[in-house]
Amino acid sequence: xxxxFSLSPPDFKIDNIDDYSLxxxxxxxxxxxxxxxxxxxxxxxxxxxTPCHLYTGQEAVATGVCHALRKDDYVFGTHRSHGHYxxxxxxxxxxxxxxxxxxxxxxxxxxxxMHLVAPEVGILGTSSIVAGSLPIAxxxxxxxxxxxxxxxxxxxxxxxxxxxGIWHESANLxxxxxxxxxFVCENNLYCTHMALDKRRVHDNLHRIAGEHGxxxxxxxxxxxxxxxxxxxxxxxxxxxxxxxxxxxxxxxRWRGHVGPNYDVDLGLRSQEELEAWKGRCPIRSFSxxxxxxxxxxxxDVEKMxxxxxxxIDEAVSYSEGSPFPEVADLTRYVxxxxxx
Amino acid sequence: MTVKSYAKxxxxxxxxxxxxxxxxxxxxxxxxxxxxxxxxxxGLVAKFGHERVIDTPISEAGVTGxxxxxxxxxxxxxxxxxxxxxxxxxxxxxxxxxxxxxxxxGGKVSVPVxxxxxxxxxxxxxxxxxxxxxxxYVHVPGLKVVCPSSPYDAKGLLVAAVRDDNPVIYIDDRWLxxxxxxxxxxxxxxxxxxxxxxxxGSDITIVAVSYLVREALVAAEVLASEGISAEVIDPRxxxxxxxxxxxxxxxxxxxxxxxxxxxxxxxxSEHIARLVxxxxxxxxxxxxxFVTLPDSPVPASTPLEKEYFPSYLDIIAAxxxxx
Numbered sequence: 001x002x003x004x005f006s007l008s009p010p011d012f013k014i015d016n017i018d019d020y021s022l023x024x025x026x027x028x029x030x031x032x033x034x035x036x037x038x039x040x041x042x043x044x045x046x047x048x049x050t051p052c053h054l055y056t057g058q059e060a061v062a063t064g065v066c067h068a069l070r071k072d073d074y075v076f077g078t079h080r081s082h083g084h085y086x087x088x089x090x091x092x093x094x095x096x097x098x099x100x101x102x103x104x105x106x107x108x109x110x111x112x113x114m115h116l117v118a119p120e121v122g123i124l125g126t127s128s129i130v131a132g133s134l135p136i137a138x139x140x141x142x143x144x145x146x147x148x149x150x151x152x153x154x155x156x157x158x159x160x161x162x163x164x165g166i167w168h169e170s171a172n173l174x175x176x177x178x179x180x181x182x183f184v185c186e187n188n189l190y191c192t193h194m195a196l197d198k199r200r201v202h203d204n205l206h207r208i209a210g211e212h213g214x215x216x217x218x219x220x221x222x223x224x225x226x227x228x229x230x231x232x233x234x235x236x237x238x239x240x241x242x243x244x245x246x247x248x249x250x251x252x253r254w255r256g257h258v259g260p261n262y263d264v265d266l267g268l269r270s271q272e273e274l275e276a277w278k279g280r281c282p283i284r285s286f287s288x289x290x291x292x293x294x295x296x297x298x299x300d301v302e303k304m305x306x307x308x309x310x311x312i313d314e315a316v317s318y319s320e321g322s323p324f325p326e327v328a329d330l331t332r333y334v335x336x337x338x339x340x
Numbered sequence: 341m342t343v344k345s346y347a348k349x350x351x352x353x354x355x356x357x358x359x360x361x362x363x364x365x366x367x368x369x370x371x372x373x374x375x376x377x378x379x380x381x382x383g384l385v386a387k388f389g390h391e392r393v394i395d396t397p398i399s400e401a402g403v404t405g406x407x408x409x410x411x412x413x414x415x416x417x418x419x420x421x422x423x424x425x426x427x428x429x430x431x432x433x434x435x436x437x438x439x440x441x442x443x444x445x446g447g448k449v450s451v452p453v454x455x456x457x458x459x460x461x462x463x464x465x466x467x468x469x470x471x472x473x474x475x476x477y478v479h480v481p482g483l484k485v486v487c488p489s490s491p492y493d494a495k496g497l498l499v500a501a502v503r504d505d506n507p508v509i510y511i512d513d514r515w516l517x518x519x520x521x522x523x524x525x526x527x528x529x530x531x532x533x534x535x536x537x538x539x540x541g542s543d544i545t546i547v548a549v550s551y552l553v554r555e556a557l558v559a560a561e562v563l564a565s566e567g568i569s570a571e572v573i574d575p576r577x578x579x580x581x582x583x584x585x586x587x588x589x590x591x592x593x594x595x596x597x598x599x600x601x602x603x604x605x606x607x608x609s610e611h612i613a614r615l616v617x618x619x620x621x622x623x624x625x626x627x628x629x630f631v632t633l634p635d636s637p638v639p640a641s642t643p644l645e646k647e648y649f650p651s652y653l654d655i656i657a658a659x660x661x662x663x
Contacts, residue, residue: 074413108446117445124412124449129436135402136437139409139417146365146391146415166432169402176397333447334481336505 006250007276010223012289017225022295023304025067025224029059029283031308032083035092038312039082039099040260047320048099050112055083057222057254060282061186062087064227065154065247068235069122074140074153076133077126079114080253084126084156090118096315102322109325110333122151130191131157131164134183138170141179141244152239153181154231160191162205168212174244175213182234183214183246186221188253193268209246221251222282252277341524346488347517349495350380354418356527357502358388361416364502367394367407368420368456377422377458378517404430404455408438408507411453416502420456424511425471427457438507439482453508454501459550460514464645467637472550474600475607477509478578484508484532485578489553491521493576496530504532515551535582537589541571544595544659547586547612548574552599552631552650559655570659578608583615590616594625595662599655604632629658 036056042048055062058080066075066087077084085095090106098105099113106117114128124140127133137155144151161167162185174181185205189196196203210216215237219226227249234245254274256263264271290296296304344352357364371381372395384393396403400421407419421427427434434455441451461470477485484506488494494512501508538553539560548556553574560570571589575581590596596616600609613628631650639645 105446107444107448110446111444115444117448119448124409125441125445127437129432132405132432132437135405135433136409136412138402139406139411140413141409142406143410143413143415146410166401166405169397169399170405172397173399173402173406177394331481333443335484336442336447336450 006220007280009280010220010226010282010285012223012225012286014293015225015229017228019295021067022290025063025228026283026287026290026296026301027304027308028063028087029224029286030304031311032059032062032086033283034308034312035082035086038316040255042316043260050099050101050114051258052099052113053080053258054255054260055080055253057277057282058186058188058251059083060224060227060286061184061221061249061251062156064224065184065231067228068231069152069154072122073151074122074124074137076124076137076153076155077116078133078157079126079128080158081116081126081156082113085116085118085123088118088123089121090116090123092311092315093318094118097319097322100319100322101324102319103325104318104322108333131161131166134161134167134170135173137181138174138179141174141181142177145177145179150239151180152235154184155181156184156186158191159185159187159189159196159205160199161185162208163191163199171209171212171214178241178243180238180241181244182231182238183209183244185246185248187248187250190253190257190269192257193263193266195269206246206248209248214244214246216246216248218248218250221249222280222285224282224286254278341522343520344491344523345517346491346494346512346519347378347380349491349523350498350512351382352523353495353498354381354384355387357418357499358384358392360527363414363416364418365392365394365410365415366418366420367396367403368422369396369398369400369403369426370422371395377420378514400426400429401433405433405437407453407455408433408451411451412441412449416452418454418456418502420458422458423460423469424457424473425468427455434483435480439480442506443482450505451507452505454498454510455507456510456512458512458514461638461649462515462645464640464642466640470638472511472513472601474511474549474578474602478608478611479606482507484580485511486532486576487511487550487578488576489516489550489574491519491523493530493536495523496528497532497576499527500529500532503529508532511550513550516554519554530576532577533580533582534577535573535575535585537571537585538574539570539572541569541593543569543593544571544597544662545586545589545593546570546572546597546599546655546659548572548599549578549608550601552601552655555650555652556599556655558652559659562652562656563659568659586612587616587619590620591623594623596624597629597631597655597658597662599631599650601650602633603635604630605635607632626662629661631655631658
């Protein structure tokens with residue numbers, strides 16, 4: 001594990017944010033957690049087959065960023081994007097049905113867990129190729145800069161991305177043309193099985209971004225308020241046409257690279273490390289903070305938990321009750337408008 | 341209607357597309373460089389500005405991806421590569437993203453991008469500056485591929501490519517830039533998926549692609565002087581393919597030469613052969629003949645290079661083997 005990661009508890013501060021937003025941030029993180037943990041069970045029960053890269057532990061990043069965006073702003077994601085989809089307001093039933101491979105899924109059963117889409121809230125897709133959606137996100141930002149519509153693009157990516165050449169091409173293009181785009185780097189310390197310090201000589205992702213001309217900051221990715229404040233500043237900057245931004249959110253995924261296990265069993269990391277990060281749970285720490293300052297009561301938090309659990313129950317039963325896609329439709333959607 | 345060169349026809353298509361549709365923009369390496377794209381982007385920056393006619397750093401994958409993303413956001417970009425060889429750097433964006441996107445998301449997001457690859461070969465440019473790998477793109481579900489061989493088609497197919505709701509790989513050929521013919525002054529499209537009967541004949545069918553269409557027409561002239569009547573067909577769109585125009589001709593002649601300036605191994609030429617064999621095995625009088633590139637990288641030295649690229653002489657020789 002990188003030495004530069006703080007393991008002290010998130011330090012929350014109120015900075016020009018209303019009660020509604022505070023509650024929204026908490027409940028959205030809880031919704032993501034419940035969704036992911038339910039999926040972990042469903043995989044273990046062999047009800048879900050598609051490979052799922054769970055977001056548990058990183059909820060503060062998607063939530064804090066998406067709350068700074070407008071509904072029509074664009075979001076692009078990765079193979080680990082259930083959290084981005086939920087935080088941006090994608091329909092839960094459609095996401096769960098997609099993960100169940102059903103025709104009612106958001107991608108009609110063609111995409112699976114790694115390819116969620118919700119154009120109605122600005123999610124034009126997620127790519128499971130590392131760094132694959134970066135230039136595409138630069139493209140939606142380019143389109144908006146030509147049209148002058150004021151829509152912002154946020155692209156989520158992992159800490160492995162600066163090891164791909166196309167990250168540098170994308171960052172350079174965005175900076176060169178001052179495009180309205182925010183690169184959100186979720187530095188969870190691992191790229192598949194490889195720890196950051198085994199992949200890079202320096203732990204300096206945000207500095208590289210800065211050198212490319214992106215306005216670059218580092219935040220505690222387990223502190224939803226700090227993530228949100230950084231995203232709020234970045235949105236203001238990029239919507240104003242000043243130029244692109246980069247936010248490195250330092251966080252940790254609880255589950256392993258893929259599936260419901262923890263990768264401790266595989267010897268990829270230690271139980272102590274996992275426990276230390278569970279101790280910095282973005283949800284528990286934030287709900288404790290909100291209770292301590294009187295924004296919510298313990299009962300309110302329990303009610304929220306009950307409500308999100310019901311939402312996920314409903315999404316699961318909707319999915320299990322949905323039909324699989326018709327085999328006769330296998331090649332449907334290869335071309336828009338059919339093959340001519 | 342005015343006599344225009346192939347290069348001028350492409351230039352005019354760009355200009356008229358930019359003028360008539362605010363969603364269109366042009367992006368690529370060397371848009372302002374006279375040696376990169378011939379004269380096909382001449383004057384576009386002056387007329388439409390740097391916002392819509394964008395020269396770029398040498399970032400093939402990034403720039404192609406940006407055009408793909410802009411298309412998803414509702415624009416109609418034309419992204420070009422001054423040599424098809426350089427498009428390989430963008431393959432992940434073209435295949436994993438552009439081609440798969442509409443399918444992968446159940447038809448929710450379309451990608452109306454035109455990716456223009458320019459074939460620029462000859463003069464000892466060697467293996468990395470001479471390629472024309474059309475078939476690689478034809479191979480991929482979700483991409484349409486066009487290869488204009490005449491000024492008329494060069495303009496009309498570019499317009500059709502940009503107007504299509506799907507990704508289209510548009511491949512033009514620098515060897516044809518000086519070719520001239522009457523081209524309408526107004527904007528028009530040549531429908532994708534429609535082949536062209538370039539010369540009627542009754543003894544043998546020659547299906548030719550790109551610069552070999554011109555060579556095939558010369559070959560047909562020579563063959564005619566020897567009493568052999570050759571029909572020449574240009575598919576124009578390699579995908580979706582107008583197989584009917586080819587099948588109708590082969591049914592009539594029973595003899596087929598496929599002239600495709602690309603490698604044949606798992607290539608477009610072999611694809612046509614498969615489609616013909618599986619339907620008309622019994623009507624073929626002789627085995628199908630292939631005029632394609634050798635299974636070798638492109639050499640530099642002039643005598644080797646001359647041997648490498650087929651001409652009308654190779655088409656004549658192939659035609660005679662079907663007799």
